[in-house]
Amino acid sequence: MSYFDFDALHIEDRRMHEVKQLSLQLASTQASLLLVGEAGVGKTSLARYIYTKSRSARLYCLDCKNAGGFDFSRVDGGTLLIEDLDCASVALQNDLMKLVERADGTRPRFISTSRRDLRALVKQEQFRQDLFYKLAVVHLELPRLEDRRQDFQNIVNFILEVSQIMHGKSGLRLTAEGFDRLNTWNWPGNIRELENVLERAVVLAKSSLIGPESIQFEAVVEDMDLDFAPGMSLSEVEKRLIIQTLELTAQNRTRAAQMLGISIRTLRNKLNEYKEAGVL
Missing domain, CATH: 1.10.10.60 (Homeodomain-like)
Structure with a gap:
């Protein structure tokens, strides 16, 4: 997510509250963490939040979907944030294993994110078992937005306020009908989708009230390569x-x-x- 703040938001959902508390407890340790959840639930934001609460000197970021230009030789301690670990190629997994096994004092602390269950990938021999054990010492699973109904209004209010600040506006508020429209959507894109919907509403607002007519959804399923072809059964x-x-x-x-x-x-x-x- 682009501007989510785990300190500024009051969390009531029990599962998310436990995730936050455990994150704070683990922040100052060197334990390797694996953050798991659907696209858009806030895995990368939580990873960066954990880093800010740690005593780590620097942060390196590795995107496993686009890792071609990453220079492992420049990693010198600190924290390595590995995004979409489940997408790591065999070659990238081998490079990560070499980094994990460093014994010269330059080994970083690892915080990884994944949309898929890495244990299943290990069983399917698509992911190295030894690397899994090194990078997934502690699992943190983030719930999807649809399951965080207790937090929904707080999240909406927070994003609405931040969106106004970003675009130089103030005094905007949702009508009851506007909020009801948000509340009845199932949010397949989770908080990232909610940010997109509210930011668009703020940018296009013509008055101080944001009604249901300003709430537009795009039911887009991300990153699904549905390789269908004519003639397929x-x-x-x-x-x-x-x-x-x-x-x-x-x-x-x-x-x-x-x-x-x-x-x-x-x-x-x-x-x-x-x-x-x-x-x-």
């Missing part, structure tokens, strides 16, 4: 869609079933079929 399309939706939701079957519009029982039966066929 419906069963194959269904299988790929189910598998990739599970990847998007970090193997959260309940969430995947909701996104697919099927029951959890139907999803479970489909996965059992794929296992018997040797697909999973």
